[in-house]
Amino acid sequence: MRYSDDIIEEVRMKNDIVDVISQYVRLTRKGSSYFGLCPFHNEKTPSFSVTPSKQMYYCFGCGAGGNVYNFVMQYENYSFGEALSHLAERAGVELPKIEYSQAARAKAEKRATLLEINKKAAQYFYYQLRRENGKTAHDYLTGRGLSEEMIKKFGLGYSDKYSDDLYKYLKAQNYTDDLLRESGLFNVDERQGMYDKFWNRVIFPIMDVNNRVIGFGGRVMGDGKPKYLNSPETQIFDKSRNLYGLNIARTTRKNYLILCEGYMDVISMHQAGFTNAVASLGTALTSGHASLVKRYTQEVLLLYDSDEAGVKAALRAIPILREAGVNSRVVNLRPHKDPDEFIKTEGAEAFEKRLEAAMDSFMFRVSIAAGEFPMEEPQGQNRFFDRCAQYLLELSDELERNLYIEAIVKEYRRYGISVENLRKRVNSLAMKGTPAEKRIQPKSGDPAVRKKESAGEKSQKLMLTWLVTYPGIFETVEKYLTPSDFVVPLYKEVAEMLWNQRKEGDVNPARLLNAFTDSDEQKEVASLFNATIHLETREEQERAFSDALLRIKQESLAKKNENWDPTDMAALQELVQAKKNLEDLGRKRQQLHISFE
Structure with missing residues (x-):
């Protein structure tokens, strides 16, 4: 049994999405929306938007989006029930007792x-x-x-x-x-x-x-x-979703966590005053661990043993943390094997200095790669810079990639490499394509892995975005479109819900999202309300609107023609008339005046 729609909506309405997300993400107002760095993927330029009028968030980088429930579920790794309880308590709403099944x-x-x-x-x-x-x-x-x-x-x-x-x-x-x-x-x-x-x-x-x-x-x-x-x-x-010591470390005042290997490492570090230390439980770091860490910090210091196994563990952990949107640095403990030995030998103050000197994790990977090739030989140097180019291609942010190109050149300039040389090497490798297994796979919502969007799908998404952003255009749109004209099944379902909300007098996309429980569907619906197209003048707006409307009608007519039963003469007459109406509409497109004010 689930809570009633009325209770779910009451809790949502009493938790303003800007107020809630501001507790997790630093937001800056730009026009009618707020922007910040996305908490669900690693980025340098803010692409995460929160729109008060829609009570929704959306990341134009990774595609994460939804209402306040979706945000809390994704950020805190909560089930819907846990998110509802959390937000109800925050808003002072008393939830009714639920009778559970046997x-x-x-x-x-x-x-x-x-x-x-x-x-x-x-x-x-x-x-x-x-x-x-x-x-x-x-x-x-x-x-x-x-x-x-x-x-x-x-x-x-x-x-x-x-x-x-x-x-x-x-x-x-x-x-x-x-x-x-x-x-x-x-x-x-x-x-x-x-x-x-x-x-x-x-x-x-x-x-x-x-x-x-x-x-x-x-x-x-x-x-x-x-x-x-x-x-x-x-x-x-579940050892892949729990970390030893996190129950204490999560309350630390430090803005980072220290990830080490064993129980004794954690306890000895806490005793020395480093109460932000945690350890995985006899297993390599997993995406579940990374998601858990993300709930409490934006940065992790990797403190694995300084032997070969520890280095390999750090190299495995870095891309996993990066994929979860957690920055990482690597601490050099040499000549000591582990933090327990280091602290006992050199003391807490020296250990603190090692933490402060932790190495950027990307440059750590580069430094380890340098040790894998005979750098005294031209061929070894060439292979090393190929490896660097592969690593650089994993970075989707252009500014970040350029900064690391400069950092690598600064560190290895003695081998005759220049910024221009390395950038050419990266571009050349990008043109050839790199083996899939050597690239960090983007999240499922990343545009890089979504199938190419057709013009018809884009038009339908734009229309749905305009309808929830400018509800006043409904009066015009209803003259030409019905939900059945949206030929993508999910888009049609959403359109039907919007039309019903329109009849009830309240177009509310955040409430509409409550009806979708599948996370992929939630993400896709959120994207429907955040389609973008750059329009500056009123003429451009009217042209875009008429283009989208005509494209939707064309796709709808093509779908009906495709599914027409040749024995159904009445349906044939409807198709003929619909085609004639579409041709007339195309000739009179200048009459499709629309205002996005």
């Missing part, structure tokens, strides 16, 4: 129980660390330099040497084996039955951003294998 209620109850089991397990491990049996684990942590305050802050614990300890504890609290199995805390086999997954390990509870325990990591005491063990994915734990 299946939905059962799923919610199971999730709550799994969270409860994980919380009790964390408390149990925490208690075990302080018992005599946990002394070895406690000594390990303090031996690594952790204070009691940090051990408590991160809820660190210990799992005893007995492999059924936790199982017995939770069974005594009347949890079923099925639920315990789904918690990810236990293994099952025919010989032993159910037994603890974590035993004889230091335990690191993993929390979501709301401080709920969703999983665990364990570091073995002694020489057991594997050295580190993480919870499997469960109904409440």
